[in-house]
Amino acid sequence: MILTKNRPFDISATQVVKGVAICLLLFYHLFSQEQVNRVNLVPMWTYGGFNLTLIFAHFSNVCIYIFAMLTGYGIAATYKGEYAPFVFKRLVKLYSLFFAIFVLAQMIGPIFGKNLTLYGSPYVFIIDAFGLADLFQSDTFNSTWWYMSFAIVIVFIAPLFIELCQFCKNGFVALLLALALVLTFHIQYEALIFSTLFGIIINRQQWLKKIQEISFSLIPWRNFLLKFLLLLVILMASADCLLRYNRETFSVIASAILSFTLITFIFLYISPIPGIQKLLFVLGKHSGNIFLLHTFIHVSFFNNFIYSFHYPLLIFFILLLLSLLSSVVIEFIKAKTRYNKLTQYIYQKI
Numbered sequence: 001m002i003l004t005k006n007r008p009f010d011i012s013a014t015q016v017v018k019g020v021a022i023c024l025l026l027f028y029h030l031f032s033q034e035q036v037n038r039v040n041l042v043p044m045w046t047y048g049g050f051n052l053t054l055i056f057a058h059f060s061n062v063c064i065y066i067f068a069m070l071t072g073y074g075i076a077a078t079y080k081g082e083y084a085p086f087v088f089k090r091l092v093k094l095y096s097l098f099f100a101i102f103v104l105a106q107m108i109g110p111i112f113g114k115n116l117t118l119y120g121s122p123y124v125f126i127i128d129a130f131g132l133a134d135l136f137q138s139d140t141f142n143s144t145w146w147y148m149s150f151a152i153v154i155v156f157i158a159p160l161f162i163e164l165c166q167f168c169k170n171g172f173v174a175l176l177l178a179l180a181l182v183l184t185f186h187i188q189y190e191a192l193i194f195s196t197l198f199g200i201i202i203n204r205q206q207w208l209k210k211i212q213e214i215s216f217s218l219i220p221w222r223n224f225l226l227k228f229l230l231l232l233v234i235l236m237a238s239a240d241c242l243l244r245y246n247r248e249t250f251s252v253i254a255s256a257i258l259s260f261t262l263i264t265f266i267f268l269y270i271s272p273i274p275g276i277q278k279l280l281f282v283l284g285k286h287s288g289n290i291f292l293l294h295t296f297i298h299v300s301f302f303n304n305f306i307y308s309f310h311y312p313l314l315i316f317f318i319l320l321l322l323s324l325l326s327s328v329v330i331e332f333i334k335a336k337t338r339y340n341k342l343t344q345y346i347y348q349k350i
Contacts, residue, residue, distance in 0.1 A: 006212040009267060012281065014070055016271040017263050019280030021070075022287040024063035026294060026319055029144075031057035031312060045312065053312050064147075065195040065259040067291075071151070072199025075158040083159050088350045090155045096343035098131050098148055100334055101292045105141055112301045114141070135188070144295040150189045154196050161197050165204055175201050183252065191252045198256045211264055232265070282324075289327035297322050 007013065031053050045052040079086055119125040124138045131148025133140035140146070165174040178197045182190040202208060271277050283290070298306045298319050306322075309315045334340050 006209070007272070009073075009208045013267055013271055014074065015284030016277055016280040017066065017070060017266050018284035018287040019282070020266050020270070021063040021066040022283055022290050023320065024060040024066075025291065026323065027316055028057050028060035028063065029295065030298060030306075030315060030319060032061075062255065062258050062262060064192065065255045066263060067147075068150075068154070068192045068195040069199035069202070069256070069259045069263060071154060072158060072196035073203045075154075076162055076200040076203035079159050079162050085350055086159055087155055089347055091152070092343060092347045092350065094148075094151055094155065095131070096340075096347075097288045098145075098292065100330060100339060101289065102129060102141070104330065104333075105293075105296065109141065109300075114300055142292070142295050142300070144292060147291065150192055153189060154193065157193065158196060158200060161200055162204075165200065172201075179252070191255050194252050195256045195259055198260065202260065207260075208264060208267060212268070283320075286324055286327040286331075289330055290323040293326055293330070294319065294323040297326065
């Protein structure tokens with residue numbers, strides 16, 4: 001199945017990669033150094049004096065850059081040159097995802113001791129309701145919602161970069177210019193913005209298609225193996241560099257290289273596997289909801305319950321299952337209340 005002919009990196013393939021990314025996100029939030037120090041109950045995987053759980057959790061942070069890169073890829077695939085309508089439609093899709101979870105969180109929060117008093121003022125509430133808390137450095141109902149601020153910024157920036165790519169006629173030149181701009185002016189979310197712009201270049205230059213077409217051998221299984229090993233070496237090298245060195249410029253570039261390599265690896269060697277592909281596709285389809293709600297489950301509402309399962313893998317699967325079930329319930333509510341029809345109507349009217 002893996003040795004079949006070339007496949008397009010379409011919406012289905014993107015959802016599979018998102019499925020992997022959301023799993024990495026959950027593992028990172030469960031077992032990052034800060035979280036483990038707080039609960040101090042989980043037996044870590046260790047080998048030769050190395051804490052493998054913490055190392056893998058640190059590596060899992062690459063998921064944020066994968067999401068950013070896929071966003072850039074998707075925007076490049078759908079942008080047709082009409083800036084204002086595109087931005088408005090993109091914002092409608094983004095807020096249709098966020099508003100439902102925001103409203104439900106405000107309704108359920110008081111049951112678990114989380115209510116509107118944490119905002120302090122209506123102004124702070126409105127800022128958070130529009131996903132701008134991180135941009136304005138104000139209080140938020142859920143720490144994971146910081147990503148909304150970045151996502152909103154990207155909606156405005158990405159189409160402009162696409163225009164820049166067309167003006168430069170060269171993807172590498174545009175990418176180097178973007179790197180220079182984000183580093184020179186210390187733009188907020190600089191590493192994520194660079195990864196997003198990198199995703200645009202991947203789409204415009206058709207890098208994933210070209211990588212599939214590379215042939216090291218006329219014998220299919222040898223070609224498969226050599227590509228696999230090469231990607232594995234690049235993946236391990238970039239991950240090792242990112243873990244060892246955290247200098248600003250190097251970190252921005254290494255994060256993008258690591259994300260692209262991992263996306264390519266998943267696309268070529270994981271997404272063709274039938275059973276796994278279907279599971280990851282479902283997770284990818286619900287990844288937006290899971291991203292925005294999982295922190296409620298493992299931090300705000302059921303912290304002790306989640307970590308009571310003691311073992312890292314079991315804890316991870318419990319959180320993944322609860323997050324997925326919560327997302328399914330939210331989508332059911334949205335369907336029954338005609339929320340989806342309303343947002344679709346607004347989208348079509350733009």
